[in-house]
Each structure stands twice: as C-alpha cells, then as structure tokens.
Amino acid sequence: MFYREVGQYKTSYAADQALLPILQDRIGIAVILLIAFVAVPLTASNFALDSVLIPILVLSLAATGLNLLTGYTGLLSLGTGGFMGVGAFACYKLTTFFPNVNIIFLILCSGFFAAAIGTVFGLPSLRIKGFYLAVATLAAQFFLSWCFIRIPWLYNYNISASIEVPTKTMFGLAVTGPTASSVTRYLIVLSIVAALVLMAANLMRGRIGRTWMAVRDMDLAAELIGIRLYQTKLLAFAVSSFYCGVAGAMMVFLWLGNAESESFNINQSFLILFMVIIGGLGSLLGSFLGAALIWGLPIVLRHAPDYLGLHIRSATVDQSTFVILGVLIIFFLIVEPHGLARLWQIGKQKLRVWPFPY
Amino acid sequence: MAADIGALDTFPKLLLHHAKVRGARPAIREKDRGIWQTWTWTQLADEVRVLACGFADQGLKRGDHMALVGDNRPRIYAAMCAAQCLGAVPVPLYQDAVAAEMAFPIQNAEIALAVVEDQEQVDKLLEILPQCPTLKHIYYDNPRGLRHYAQPQLASYDRLREIGSEAAKRDPGFLEREIEKGAGDDPAAMFFTSGTTATPKGVVLTHHALIDRARAAAEMEGLTDRDVVIAYLPPAWIGQNIFSYAQPFATGYCICCPESAETLMTDMREIGPSYYFAPPRVLEALLTQVSIRMEDAGRFKRALYRHFMDVARRVGGAILDRKPVGMAQRLHYALGDLLVYGPLRNVLGMSRVRVAYTAGEAIGPDLFRFYRSIGINLKQLYGSTETSVFVCVQPNGQVKADTVGPAVRGVELKFTPQRELLIRSPGLFREYYKNPQATEQAKDAEGWFHTGDAGYLDADGHLKIIDRVKDVGRLDDRTLFAPKYLENKLKFFPYIKEAVAFGHARDRVCAFINIDMEAVGNWAEKRKLAYTGYVDLASRKEVRDLITQCVEQVNADLAADPELAGSQIHRFLLLHKELDADDGELTRTRKVRRGYIAERYASLVEALYAGKESVHVEAQVRYEDGRTGQISADLSICDARSFPPAAAREAA
Amino acid sequence: MHLLYSIFVDPFMQMGHAPDLLVQTLWDGLVSGVLYALIALGFVLIFKASGVFNFAQGIMVVFAALTLVGLNEHGVPAYVALALTVVVMLVLAVAVERAILRPLVNQPEIILFMATFGLTYVLIGLGELIFGGDPKVMISGELGLPSGSYRINMLGGYVQLQKIDIAAAIIASLMVAGLGIVFNRTRIGRALRAVADSHRAALSVGISLEQIWVVVWFAAGVVALATGIMWGARSNVSFALEIIALKALPVLILGGFTSIPGAIVGGLIIGVGEKMGEFYWGPLVGGGIESWFAYVIALVFLLFRPQGLFGERIIERL
Amino acid sequence: MRLKYLVLGAAVAGVIGASVPASEALAKDSMLVPLFTYRTGPFANSGIPIANGMHDYLSMLNARDGGIGGVKINVQECETQYKNEKGVECYDSFKSRHPLVINPYSTGITLALIPKASVDQIPILSMAYGLSASAVGADFPWIFNPPDTYWDGMSIALKYIAQKEGGGFDKLKGKTIGFIYFDGGYGREPIPLLNDFAKEYGFNVKMYPVPPPQMQSQSGLWLGVRRDRPDWMIMWGWGAMNPTAVQEAAKTGYPLDHFIGVWWSGSEDDARPAGAGGKGYLSMNFNAVGANYPAIKDIEKYVIAKGNSQTPKDMVGENFYNRGIMNAVVIAEAIRHAQKLTGKKVIDGADMRRGLETLKISEQRWKQIGLAGFGPPIHVTCADHNGHGSVYVQQWDGKKWVKVSDWIAPVKDKVMPLLDEAAKDYVGKNQPWPKRDEPCDDKTL
C-alpha cells in the first residue's frame, strides 16, 4: 500500500544490485536510523537504554553472527556463547596489554581472536553436518567455558575470576566503565552494530554470500561447480565468530560492565539460536526482530502486571514468562516457520501488491 | 491546406535537432540484460548515421522501400530513421504475422532490404524468398542461431554497422546532405492496413502528415520531453508508431521498450509511463485481472475495494474532470485514493500516467469509467492509419464515455446522408501504394477521406461513432441493431472474453460467447469445480448459469435505453473453442470478424434461431504447437430472460 | 618430557597401582553411561519415528521426576503417583502431537528442533509453577528402590556398588528389552520401523502417523520418567538436571541418531570414557574436564567413523 | 492469514510495550528496598527461603511497627534467576527509583554492580558473599558485606579442623585437606588463603573443582577423593552442587563429620537428600536455626498467618530462611541508624550508606529485636565494611541442623592483609578507581 514503486527503474547494475533497491525501503531505513541515532538518545530513559536497547543491539549482533553461519551457510552451531566469550576475554586482555589504545578499536580487534578460535572449532564441519555438527559445536561451548575459568591469565588472575571493565575515555568522555553514560554507550553500540550489519549485508549480496548460501542449499552441487567446501565453511565460521566475538566484547564492555565464565554459558548459545530462528534464518533483519522479541518479551511480561495493576509475585511472573515464551516460540513456528523476518517479508509483499492479495 | 510545420519538416531533421538541444536526454530505453539500457538522443543520432551510411552503401536509394520486422527495439527504430535519412520509405511489418502474410507487402513495395529482429523473422523471410525475388539483403539484429545460415542475403546488424562506419568515414558529410534533400512532403513511412476483408493496402504517409498530427496532439496535451511512453504494441501498427516514433520525434520524449512480453507488466511498473496508450482489449484484460485478483483477496479487502470503487464510480470521474464535488465526498475519495486507487494505479504501473488514450474500437462505458474513476486520465481518441491517427481527441474535462471528443486542431469533419463520417486533415495519407483505385474510393477529389464509420456529432460537437456503416443493422421489426455495442457490453463481464452478436434481418438477437478461461477457471476452482480444459469448462451447467446471469444483466441495462431495448439478447451459446486470429476469426488486432464467423459457424447460428436445445459440432482446432486436432461436442443453447423496455415499465 | 609422561604413562601406572579404583571408575562410568544411554534412547525413539531432534528430552526427564515427587508430596501414594505420572506423560505426548507435531508436519528439521526448545521452556515454566523451583528428594524408598551399597573387597582394595545403580542398570536393560519386544513383535512396532523408512509405508500398515507420534512420544516420556527416577535417586530432582541431559548429545553422535543399540553402546562408551578421562587425565589440567571431555571423545571418534557407531556408510548421490 | 497474526501480534506488543513503567515518582512516605531474588532456575532451592526470610521480616516490621521509624518499607522483589544480565536489568530498573540499598544475592551480580554503586550513590549490601575485598571501606565506600568474608570463613573452617585435630593450626601439619568448590569466582575466592595456610602450617591441599554443568554429576570427582583420601573436606558449594556432593560423599564412604561446608552449603535441602547417609555433615553458619525467637513468632503472627507470604509453614526456622531474616535485620538496623544519624524519617541511598557504615548490632541489640543469640555481634566501621564476626559450626543429625561448636572468630590477622592486598589489586586493575570522598561518621550509636 505504501510501496508505490512505479517509476523506480534501474539503468545500471550498480543501482540494480543496491542493498535497498526500493526507494521506500531506503526511506524506511533512513527514518529508523534517524530515530535510532537522534530521537532515541534524546528521549529514552536510562532503563530503556541500558536494559532494553543496548542488550537488544548487542544480542542482535551476536544473532547476526550466528545467522551468517546457520542461516546463510546452513551450519548449525551451539557454540555462540563460547565465541562471544572469546571476544570478551580477548578484549579484556587487549585492554590490559594496550591500555592506551582506543577501546572501540580493541573491541573490534577482539573479534579477530574469536574468528581464529571459531575457525578452529569449525574444523569438524568438514566431516560432519547437521545436528551432528551442532553437537560438535557444543564441545566448543563447554570447552571454552571451562577455559574461561580454568585459565586465570585470561582474567588477569582476578580473585573473583571475573573480568571488570576499566573506565576508558574517548575525547574526554567516558565510554566504558560505570561512569560512562547510557547514551554514550548506546550510541557506540549502535554505531558498531550498524556498521557491522552493513558489512554483513554487503557480504551477503556478493560472491561470498552466494557461495555460503550455495553450500547451505546444496553443498554437493556447490562443490561440483567449483566451490571449495572447506574454505567456504571455515570462512563462514570465522566471520560468524568475528561477529559473535565483537558482540561478546560489547556485551561486557558496553553493557554489563563485568562478566565471568558463566556469562557465556550454554544458555547464552541457546538464547542466540532462538533469536535467529524466531527472527528468521537467513535474514539479517530477522536477527534484530528475533533479539527484540526474545529479549524484549520477558521485560514486557515482567512489567506488564505492574502496569495492569496486578500484583503477581515476581517468581510467578518469571515462571509464566517461561511458559509464555515457550508457547510463543511454538506459536510463531507454526504461524511462520521461517521466522518473523518472513512475516515481515510477507507483509511487505502484501503492501507492495495492495490491494491485491498476490 | 498544408499547415506550416517549419524547417524541421522531416524526422531525420528532428533527430538532428534533438541530438543538438537535448543530446544527453534519453531517447529510448530498453530493458535488456536486466537493466534499462539507455540511448540518448546523441547516441540515437550516431547510430542512425552509421546505419544510414550502411544502407546507402548497400544500395538503398531515395524512394526505395525497406522492411522492418521486429518487436519494439531501439535498433528497429534507428533503422527506420536511417532509412528516412536517405529518403527511403520504411515499411514496418507485423512481427507476429505468418510468413505468407509478409509476402504481399514485400512484393507490393518491391522491397530489397529488410532489417529484422532475430532468427524467427529471418526464417520467415527465407521461406518467402522464392516469391520475393526483389529481397536482396536481410539484416538481423540478434545473431542467435544464425551462425550457420549460409544464405548470401543474410548479414548481421553489426556487420551493417561496420559497413556503415567505414562508409561514414569515407564521406563524413554524406548524411547531412541526404537529410537536407528530404522534404516534408516526402513519404515518411508506409503502413499496411491489417485488411479485415481484402488484401492489405499500403498506406503512404508523409513526414508532414505524421509530424503535423503528432504536434497537434502533443500541443493539446502539453507533452514535453520529460514524458515517458512504454512501447509494447507492434511497431507496424500506426498507433504504436505514432506514440513511439512520430510523437517522441516531435516532442523529444523518451520511449521505453519492455524486455519481453512476459515482463511487460513489471517493466511498465518500473518505468512508470506518463503518457500511455492501450486499445480497449488491453484495458479490458487488465481490468479482468484486477477483478480476478480482487476476488481472491480476503473479505476485508474485498469489502474495502467494493466500497471505494462505489465511491469512485460516483465521484471519481467528476473529480478528474474538475467538476464541483462536495467536500465530504472529496475526502471520502481522497481516503479511497490512499487505500485503493493509488495502490491500484501503482500495481497497474499507471501512477504517473497524465494522459492515457484508448482507441481502435469502441470501449465499453463501464470499462472506460473504471479507469477514469480511479484517477487515470483515460481518454478516447478517434483516428486510423489513413489519418495519421489523430482526428478526434477528448479534451481534458470534457470526457464522455460514449463519444470520442471533438475534432483536433486542423481537422474538418462531415457526414454523408448514410451517416458515414468524412474527414479532411493535414494528416491524411497520400495514397494507397500502387492502388489508385482504392485511393480514389477512399479519398475523393476534394480531399475528403471516407472512413466507413457511422456516427454523428452530439450537441457539444463531440463525435459519436456507432459502428461500421456496413455493420449497423436492423432487426425484422426495424429496431436498431448495433452488434458491437452489444458485444462490448457483454465483454465487460470478466467471465466473457469474446462475444459475437447476430440479429440483422432476424427477429431477435442471439449471440456466441467465449468464456474467459482464466476468470472462469478461477471462479470454478473456488467452487471446487473440476474441469479438464476449455471445452469441458464451457460445457458445465454451472458456467452456463453464470453466463446467463451476465447476459440477463445486459438485457436489463438495454431495457433502460429506449433505442436499444428491442435488441436484447434472447438466446446464446458458449462456443466450444476460443476465437483465434490464427483461424481467421479475429483480425491481428483481435477484432471479431463477424461475417466470417457467421459463415464458419452457420450451423450454430441456425440452431440458435431454430430454437434448438443443443447443437452438435465437430471442428478442427489448431493447438499452440501448430498441430491440429478434432473437437466434437454438444453445445447447449441457453435462453436468457429479456425485460420490457423501461418506458413500458413506467407506463405499467 | 614430563608432560608426555604424565599423559601417556602415569595414568596407566595409576591404573596398575590401584586396580580397585580402576574397577570402581569403570563401574561408575558404566552407571552414568546407562543413564546417558536412557536419555539418548528417548532422543532416538523420537528421532527415528518423527525426525524430530527432541531437545526437550532432558527437561522431560526433570518434568517426569518432578511430577512423580510433586504428586507424592501432595499426599498421593508413591505407586499411584507413578501411575499418574505415566498418565501425565501420555497426556504430554498427545498434547505435543496435537500442538506441535501436527501443525508443523513436513517442516524442516531445524524448525521442529526449535519447537522442542519451545516445549522445553513450557515444561520448565509449568514445572516450576506447579511444583515450585526447589529441588526435591526422589521418593526412592517409597518406590521400593534399594538404597545403600555393596562393598566388595577385591584387588587389594574394594569396590563399592550402589544398589540403586544396580537397580538402574537392571531397569534400563528391562526397558530396552521391552522396547525391543514392542518394536519387533507388535503391529505398532512394525509401523514404527516402517515409519523410520518412509512415512507412506507406515500408512500401509494401517496406523496413522499421528498415532505413531503419540506412541513414540509416550514411550520417550516413560523412558524419561525412568531416567528421572534413577538420576533423581542419585542426586535429587531439580532443574539443573536438564544440563546433564545434554550429555546425551555426544552419545548420539557416537551412536547415531537412529540406532537404539548405538544409543546404549554409545552411552556406555561416553560414560566410561569421561569418568576415566576425569579421573586419570583430569588432574593434569586441574580437573573438571568432564563437562567437555565427552564431546572430545565423540568428535575424535567421528573423525574416524563419520557415520557413527552403527551407521552405514553413506553414499551420497546426485 | 499470517499477516493477520502479525498485525494482531504487533498490536498486542504495542499495548504491552507501552506499559513499561516510567520511573516511579519518589514516594515520600515509604522507603524502597528492592530484594533481588531467584525463586526460579537451578539455584532456586537456596533462593526461595532467603527471599522469603528477607521479605517476611521486613513485612513483619511494616505490619507490627508500621515500618521503621514510622516510615513504611516498600519491599519490591526482582527475579534474577541468578543470572547476571537479569540482575543488571533489575538494578537498572530500580536505579532511577531511589532505592535505599541493593541486595544482589549473587556474587556475579554483586561484582557487576560494585563499580556502579559509587556512581549511582546506591549502597550495596552483599551479606557474606560478593567480593571479599569490598570489606575495605576506604576503597569501597558503597559496598558492605557483613558479617564475614569467605576468607574469614576459610580461616574458621581451618580453625575448626585444627580444634578437632586437637588444638592449634600446627596440628594440621602433614594432613591433607580437600577443597571441593564451585568452579567460578565464588568458589575460587578462598583458595589464596587456603594456600597461605597450607604453606604456613605444612598441610596438603587437594582441589576438586566442580564446573557448573557438572554440579549434579560428581562421581568422577569423588573417585578422586577416594584416591587422595584427604583427612578433611571443605566445600564451597552452591545450589544443586551441595546435595549432590553430600550424597556422593556418603556413597564414596567419606566420613561426613570430616566434611565442612561454607555457610552457603548448609541448607537443610543440601543435607536432606542424602538421607541417613547425610548424617554428620558439617557446615558453618552465622545465623541461628530454628523458629523459637520472638521476632520469628511475630513473623508467623503478622505475616504468614495473614497470608501475606509465600512461605510454607515448615520453612520457617530453616537455615536459609533465617539467613534471609538476618539479611533483613541488617537492612532494618542500618535504616534505623541512618534515621538516627540524619534525623530524617525518610532516608535516601546516601543516608543509608552512612547507616550501614555505622552499623552495630550488639548481643544486646539482637535481644532487643527479639532475636537473642540469633547472630554474631556485628560491628561495621568506616574502614571495615565487614565486621569479621564469629561463626559456628553445625551438624546434620539426619533431620535438622544441630549447633556443634561455639562461635569461632576468624583469624583476622591473616585475613586482613589479604583483604587489603586484594582491594589494592582490584583498585589497581580498575584504574581510574574513584577516591573515597565520603566522610566517615565519627558518631557511634
């Protein structure tokens, strides 16, 4: 309905292959970015920033990472939490070694460590597929969790076995640590996420994205037309882990401010996987929708009774949240097994052909 | 009476002019290889220069004819202009014609040189080569599949360009000289009329005629070089040629060629033409699609659509005509525009259409009003090949469903006692090529062109066409019988694709009906009605009942019109096959050839009038792959209720 | 050098020095292996018949045990509670079939996998809502399960066998035997085997797919209950058990997703392997390697036999 | 069809989304005391009684006395599931509502909140958990962890063992002490002190880490215990790890009266599942067990009997329930102190900090509030935010806990240097760490 596309024609391949070929989408994204970068920082409360938006953004990035691997390359991984942890601990060590280097640079760098580790744990993918691979990645998850506690060097021998985020400044403004304002951290997270997602979108529209999807859709055929499976799969593991690693580093440095091994446990991996699947495998947008739903819903549910004036015990609310979340997951899968992103796609398609049904 | 059209009196001169003043503006866009490849006016002029030199080198001379066979492609239009540069006359031929149909024009015009699109056209020309000894050169645009063709006549378009560029290098001033030699009164192009009856006639049109008419209409509609037209009808048809050659050359606007027939809708949606032409058949097909797709929509959308289409029917036309409409209604319409009309225009690719024309045959008033009501400025125009199209055009704000508007600047109209329309205009053709007898018949000594259409001017001076003079008939009781009017009324129902009405010199009106396979098929699926194919579907009782309802509604409408109340349809049958141009039942422009049909299906007509319940037919049909087969079926004949005339009812 | 010694020599020396501990380790490994195998068995049953990778198997173990204990806490006699729990598992199977499997039929595996995640959440939430989140003590005594242990002096030391572990092994064997009979001797069993090959084949046996799903989910539920009782008797009944259920996953890699003998043998190998690993090699890296050692065993194994323990070599076709 | 669901869903989400409450206006007539609890998740068994105890005692004060100093206490629970992210979310949701004090009830959450406390001016009370080093008031003005640190606990455990072995620490020489711990920050914290003592007094230490996923599967580890035959076992366990360890110990045949758990491994639920085998298991404690106190009777009367509590009858008097009460007592007493110090009725976080910093609960005071002998005397000062109170050892008799030792004071002179060093280490690693500029209150009440 709002997609009035008449007159949007492409006279060059560059325009035809643009990320957002439809004008309305470009406007939409521009509006969203404007809101995210300007309106939100001006109006949102600290609670909204700290407990809703920053977590959603960070988790979206992790979900994007997993989506690159699972949704685009078809390799199911349950090691996301571990890879996020690698990023977080790497970042912590980097801040120790290079205390004067810009923290944002270090956060991004820590992604490379995660990528390296991810590649190593991606090696089994050369021989095994599907759920077998998923179980193999669990090995990564548990092994890494174990390392995070068992190698005290990683957390600078802190007695608490946890990593504490030091206060780092940029242009005289505290960026990390307790004194950094929510808005600052939010803007940094937003910028990093936006940039990395843009890069992911670029990758997905180019050669690499296509080879990944080819491997996902039919790896044998892909091999026979000259795609080297092991390179492709390992690259997918590396890039995916890079994203997870950066997300992990941001999670600690720009969101929680502190973390220990348990912050990156198996449940974290599952949570990210939920986000990806509920959001939509093979959709970058889906990663955001999934993260927003899986993270946001419990918060909404938690505060709903207050708002509605009901006095329900917090534990009951939490238990009900589990049930509701579970039911919703099943419900969404039944309504649209391909996730929220597909729902959006369908909705968009409806709007494009409105008033027709197809 | 030739109006002065200034110094730019030929198309080649216009081309050079555009290349100079708006060289960087797009002249032609073609969706090719996935994107809209753009030819600017400069590029077009360069291409034309090379081609013209090539043609000259190959022996094309002033006054020669050159054949063009192909779809709307920039190169076809470039070749057309290149020929004109040399003073040769391009003869566009229908690309979907069978080989045999091409022989006559080529022989008639002694064509030596042809530019064709692809292997398909090459094959056709090679097939008739023995009958057309004059044909010496065939240039093909797309070399696909032609690699091993060894005929000496064949050469590729690219080869022609090579020859041309060399020639151009040898004599750089050649083209300008040749163009200078051209004058407005030179023949610009020759179009063969599709010839519903006799052999085709080559209509010779001068530069002057085409340019004058193109300008007259462009001025009237305020066309500029910013307008965009989508070229999708055969270039051999004068209508398309006017819109995709004469008018862009006159005004400098851009034409766009779709990628293929399958992608036309998408391509049109992408390009968003601002100036659009469609014969009623196309508009009808679009509306049928709209109706079908809306039927598939959910209940809410259907209700929304129905509601707002109601609003549109009431006030849409008036708003478009800038007539006074109440504020509440305007708001209501604006809401509809947001929710329904705007999106509808968008999916039809017509959001940007400023001016849309329909012509070629009478358009059903409901169909016509539909487009106007959703805010598309659809207007009727009247014209023919012989008149360079523009005779009458409905001016903005004075649009009526049943007229074709007043005469365009420069046109004089008058009527014979038999109500035949005569025309005198600067756009009139020069002659029928090599057919002085026919020329004489059509164009009298005073320069009046006899159209063969029956009509009259209404109170506002708008021309109203009833039918062909020879088709307008009378029932036994002298009641007026205008078959096309009835057929159009029937065809407005999405379920009816074609209708043929009989009644002249009979006691009542009967009709053949072709159901619309897509629409009825859809309808049947919704009712879980299984069917195997067209014949089966058409023989279903449910379908007959559906069509009976349609016919009865037409009858009810007719009853309200005192003049036509007597020509209500009493009986009809659903034909066992779809009428087809390949079987000669339709013209290439898909007009019903009523006489031929009446002859071919005489037994069916007799059965209708004999009051039989059903009739057995055996017929040969040609399948799409060219094979033929035998159909044998019993067709049921249905009776439709008729209604007393409104006047009678009022009296009662 | 020292490192190589401590990896390749020292552990075996230890085994030789204290053979009773070796026997004890093997026994403990076998016992936990039996429990892993039982969980894996539940997975396999469901995967074989419906192609669903049932992540909820772990929570079903907890849920079943919790229901049993919870009912007993509310005054229901133990055996009645046991029967009621079986009924609850049947209801669960029916509910799963209606609410998840049927609407999601023919969806990709990963979607069904996700749906069982959803089921996991629902069961966690329901379990806590109904029975509370606090851990409960398994009513092993009331159920007539033995407690205490046998102490067998041997090999210059002693080996201690928990009676409950022996019972677990016996019950597990009975269960496997029972399943074997059901699979091989009954109409449902034949249908089950047929459905593993092709859904249509199953229909020709005259049993609907839906019925088969209910049956396998119910069977998996009963297996879960048995597992829950055993494991609950060993520690207690709490939601933390769920994570133990993940141990069934390496078992599945090892044994294959569709092989019942694979699940059992795989379970035993993993159980013994990780206890041995923890006990003899764990101290090298500070212990606590049990959490991932099982996966390493499975992975190493996979590198040499990608098709798993009992899987056939896959010939890929195009 | 799907679109309809989407629209419906969006509408519902919109309605609910709008409902996230904006920060509440500062209530003038009550004092907000958020309680971070975990009644769900794998640690719920410990979380539930503690939450109930805290909630019930404060509710009792409201019901019986109309609050503290005439001002009602607004008790609000926030469910953390013992997860750090949830805890931080809880903190953020309360931050702007001016809470008096935060009770994270999780070491992980405490660690995450420590740096935030001074920035947001909200004191954090982590009663005998969290970061031991935060006892150093000079560096951590906003953090309080009375009555004991884990190092105190470890020193007491060793002191108890030494006593049982017949006297002083020198009796430990040549002994082997096994340390089974939750493999995380909490469990690892006492290790430095244990190693110090081992070095100094010449005993061996064997480590048995329990990684979180293995909490309920410890048999491999206990085989190691059987092999190493430690003379004593000390446990720093949590949640489902405790009962499993006690059961495994019983199975392995380890003498349970040589197995001491820290105060977080001393719940009835920890020992009960082992059945008869659990008899003899020891654990440290700093709060009394049992319901026979006037204050607890008041709770039963004013709160539980009125149906204003989730507490089942038989939970009252259990160890962790009483732990919760003790936590609530610390809060209530600190509020009282703050009110006296400032003269205000309704206090804020900064006032509360002062109250906590001058907290003193003497034996007498315990008696006054109807809990005679319930806990050790607590004395928090500006420099010492812990107090290093005494702890006693209790033993499971198969049905309940029985106190089997006197109150044992920690080895302060060993603990304090370690604390200072740890605080220095923490501050050093987290530069720039804010310098304390909150003045100390000289007044002692």
Place this chain on the structure above:
Amino acid sequence: MTETEARAQRIGAPVLAVEEVSLTFGGVRALTEVSFDVREHEVRAIIGPNGAGKSSMLNVLNGFYQPQHGIIRFRGREFRGMKPHVAATMGIGRTFQNIALFRGMTVLDNIMVGRNLKMRGNLLQEAFWLPAARREEIEHRRAVEEIIDFLEIQHIRRTPVGQLPYGLQKRVELARALAMEPSVLLLDEPMAGMNLEEKQDMCRFVLDVNDHYGTTIVLIEHDMGVVMDISDRVVVLDYGSKIADGTPDQVRSDQAVIDAYLGVAH
C-alpha cells in the same frame, strides 16, 4: 555448405577420455572397464537402460566418485580420479538428473554462483563493498545476463528457484553450468520429465550452446529420439559395461544395443 557440414567441421581432437574405468560400491559393480573419448565441440551421448551406470560415469568424470581403476584423460593431463573442484576449475560443467539448484536463492543468484570460479573478490573488498568488488560484481552480472538472455529466462530472473516449474528449473541449471564457461558440459538427463514442447526447447538450447559457445557436450538421455537427433556420437552402456560406440546410425543398427536397450524400451 550445409549446416551439418559446418557442424562436422568444428569437431576436433579428443579432449576427454576415460580408459578402462571401473567403479564399485561396496562390492556392487557400477562400471566395468569402460573406455571412450569425447572430441572437442561434439555432442556425445551416453545411453543405456536404467541402472546401466550412466550417472555414475558422469560422476566419475567430474570427480564426484573416485573410480577404483582406470584413468581419466582431460586435455592431455592424466587423472587417476578427479577432484570435484579440480574438474570445475579445468572447465567441466555439470547438470544433474535430480535438479541440484540452490533452492533458497533466486535464479540470478544461482547463475551468479556459477561464476564463482571466475571471481576473485576477497572478504575485505566485499565487506566494504569496495570499488573492486563492485566492479567485479557488475562485470559478472553482465556475463550472467548474457546467459539469461541466451536461455530466455529474463522473466524469472528474480524468482527463487524453488518456486519455478520443473522445466524452467532445468533451464536454470543449464544456465548455472554455462556461467562457469565450461569447455565440457556434462548433462545428466536434461530432458527427463519434460513435455514435448519443453523437450524441443531444451534440445534447441543444448544445440545452441554447443553451437554458440562451442561447448563440448556429454549428455545422458533416455529419450532415444532426442539422442539420435542431437548427438554426434553415442556410447551405449549396459550393466556398467560399454556395449556399443559410434554415430547414432551405427548405434541404432547395432544388435547388442537393440537387445539390451531398444528391446526393453517401453
């Protein structure tokens, strides 16, 4: 010069040959000492009854199966067995009996994947969408559009292949193989399951490919009429062994073939 002569002239020396290739699967013999060669620019058909080992032969040719015995000669190089990506790199393209398209991707993307071997873009260039990546993408898009145009699939360019009818999917698969610019194209039953019209189209496309790009074509086909029409030489397999080899006419009149194949034809 007739068209047939023009074609015949183009056929050159053998480019691909198999010599005594044997392949077994766990004791089952799929191919037994099969030898034949394929000449430059020719259309070479492999026919035989079901289970004769035709697909296995193609799978050996492009390295998907490793033969236990025998050699493959390709452009003067000898291979004991191919590796799939080596075959692809050396210009052996392939379509499959059961369509092996990437179902989740559009027609355009599927064909673009076929260009993969020709593309050099690295992670960095693509992630930042640097001019190099952009240029390469456009350059290859151009090549792909030529193929789209060639196979007349413009109207489905943006359609996910999963939504296409069977016949079109086959065409897209051919397009994808063509995108590799193979010198030898292995077609595994390109016309299986098509109706008459689709078959005619496909025949035309196969011949056009052979003609226009000069691609050597090895195809397996069931429809004898089609095979005899379009191939230059035919190999007949039965039970994994070669029983005849020659021009369509020779093969047609070979008694062994008549017995083995035509005899059992439906």
